[in-house]
Amino acid sequence: MARVFNPPLAELVGARKRYGRQVALDGIDIAVRGGELLALLGPNGAGKTTAIGLLLGLLDADDGSARLFGESPHSLAARRGVGLMLQSAGIPDTLKVRELLELTRSYYPDPRSLADCVALAGLDGLIERRYGKLSGGQQRRVQFALALCGRPRLLFLDEPTTGLDIEARQGLWKAIRELVADGCGVLLTTHYLEEAESLADRVVVLNRGEVVASGTVAEVRAHVSQRRIRCQSSLSVARVAQWPGVRSASADGERLEIVADAAEPVVRRLLAEDAGLSDLEVQRAGLADAFIELTREAA
Amino acid sequence: MDAQVLHPHSSLRSYGLEAKYEFLRLWRTPSFALPSLLFPILFYVLFGVVLAGGRGGAEVARYLLATYGVFGIMGSALFGFGVTIAIERDNGQLEYKRALPMPPGAVLLAKMAMAMLFAAITSVLLAVVGGVFAGVSLAPWQWVALFAVNVLGVLPFCAVGLLIGSLVSGSAAPAFVNLVYLPMAFLSGLWMPLTMLPAFIAKSAPAWPSYHLAQVALKVVERDAGGPLWLHFGVLAVVTVGCFMLARRRLAAAR
Incomplete structure (x- = not known):
């Protein structure tokens, strides 16, 4: 095959995770490649958070494996290729946006300039404001800037547009599309199906720790032929x-x-x-x- | 400023920034910074300078300079570690930081550096009050040694704070820290000399880590109870390592 070899940036292979007796993930396979956006869908408790936790090294799989750039997610070098926006992330209220960006940029070997971060995430005029004084939508944009400030090859976006108005959401979608076009891989979890429909190259639907469908948006949609x-x-x-x-x-x-x-x-x-x-x-x-x-x- | 980094990425800058912003965060949180810095000074002015002014003033002021130093630095270590860790565990900040490519241990080292900085400020303020207003006179090496005891003395209480922070929720942490901090300070003779307290309190005082740090500080000003230094250091080392290990296990298990 004359296809360009595009190895997965992040993958779960047969990943299983149990909490006590409850099975959170029952041996699932997921792979995210460069230049593609994979949407992870599923109701609450389906195992999305657990899957992300395994890929980021926050959790360890009971069985199977999680790899980031072919390495263990615990490896600092591997995580330097990752940017993330977690829904649950607490960000210190008392720090200014500029300070937050400066700190997070310092974690990465070749970060984007402050000006690029401001432009990509639409942070004009917010840079000297304290995070805690920003509106919900502005805080989401700051989180997005923190996710991309390290020039990551792989982005984890966990419910990135929750609480955004339509205009802000479309602005963010545009920025995400540009990043994917530049070759960045994105793993997106979302409750907004139109978001997955509009952005995703591929979709994985999880339910009760199992993959119930995966493929392109059209393929998943075709599961419902009605x-x-x-x-x-x-x-x-x-x-x-x-x-x-x-x-x-x-x-x-x-x-x-x-x-x-x-x-x-x-x-x-x-x-x-x-x-x-x-x-x-x-x-x-x-x-x-x-x-x-x-x-x-x-x- | 934003020159391309072509040499291997250095983590040093991250450690430095982490510490700087840890300090700025607390500095911008008046409910932490003010009590941590002011309470020991106010107490010292009240008990060491104003009330002790009458008889044997300089003697009392000398003893209390050592013990209020310990009291002050305990507070910034316990609150700076216990309360902030508990809150950051609750609101997802610790998890977010763990997922980011932050160099290992940067959060803990930053909090430790911050506790030391607060301890240094407390120590200098107390020394000024003691030296200028309470007539405490010490040899230069004693001032320096007292400063060093205060700054390094934060370590065992950082570990205790870390353990508390790993156990209780963010909203319960301030109350819980006070519940440990204030009785422990009183029972180990930090507010008033143990000789002025009932015998059973004086007898049980060596059970508290703060007693041992206070004895080290008091040895510097030649007012300690005469216990050997190695014993005090030994107890403080055991407390530091023990609490740190327990907290690590607890933090790892929480996820």
């Missing part, structure tokens, strides 16, 4: 619900809503049986539907 069909029609709901390929049908007055395995045969029959049909609309499942379906199936 289509949602809406239309104005005089056909009786009870009859439509009996058609082959129809999973369910409901009506709100004249408005029919049908969930079908495949849209085409159902639409063809709808049009054939009701010449007066209008407002036809067909939707494929989004990542959100796939996600709900996948985590429910596994439950």
Whole structure:
């Protein structure tokens, strides 16, 4: 194969982690490569935090392995290639943004200049302010700047846009896309599915410590093959619900809503049986539907 | 300033900055800095200068200069370590720092350096009050030795603070530290000489690490109870290493 060799920057291989009797991760495989954004999705308690903890060397796997740049995550040299934004990170309120950046930059061998950090994270005018005096959204931006100030090859972003307004969120998305385009690998965990849908090259869905789906956004979405069909029609709901390929049908007055395995045969029959049909609309499942379906199936 | 670093990355700058910002954080937290620095001085002025002024003033002032020094540095070590570690454990700061490529031990070393700096300030302020206002006169080597005892004496209490910080929550830590700090200070004769306290307190005083540090400081001003120095150093070393090891285990197990 004439593919450029692109080894994983971070990977879990058969990683298992137990807390007492509770299994947090049940032998999962994850790999993040340069120039790609991997979104780790899953409900609370699915094992996302544990997976990140293993990759950052905060936890040790009971079984299997965690590697950062091919080394143990405990290695300082390996962690120097990593930038991180943790949702749970406490950052000292009394320090100024400039001081926080100066300290975190000192951990890295070849950090970004202060001016670059300010520009990338949109910190104009905040640099001399104390962290504790900033708004929630401004604090998120500072955390993002701290994550990228070391010029990392790999970024861990744990719920990076929680509490941001739409404009700020899109600003951050733009910055993340630029970093990925520059060859940075990103592991993103998020509750916002549209965030994963908009940013991710690949998605891993975790539930109860297991990988229930992984692949591109389109592949994960394809796990849910159903289509949602809406239309104005005089056909009786009870009859439509009996058609082959129809999973369910409901009506709100004249408005029919049908969930079908495949849209085409159902639409063809709808049009054939009701010449007066209008407002036809067909939707494929989004990542959100796939996600709900996948985590429910596994439950 | 921002020259490209082409030589191997040095961690020294990180250690330095970590200590600098640890100090700035506490300095900007008046609820820590003011009591830590002012209480020992105020107490010393009150008991060592004002109340003792009448009879045997300089004698009492000499004894209390040594013990209030120990009292003061104990406070900044216990609060600076115990309370800050507990809070940082609670709010995720310790974990975040562990995940960052921070050079090993930088947080602990920074807190230690900070405790020593606060101890140095306390020590100098007390020396000024004692020397200028309370008429304490010591040989130059005694002033220097007292300063050294105060600055190095923070280590066992940093370890005790670390252990407390690894055990209790951030919100409980200040109360818990006071519960250890104030009785221990009283029971080991830091506020008033043990000879003025009931016999059973004087007898049980050697159970406290603060007693042993106070005896070292008192030996410098020639007012100690006569115990051998090696014993005091031995107890302080055991307390330091023991608390540090227990705290390490506890901090590692917490995650």
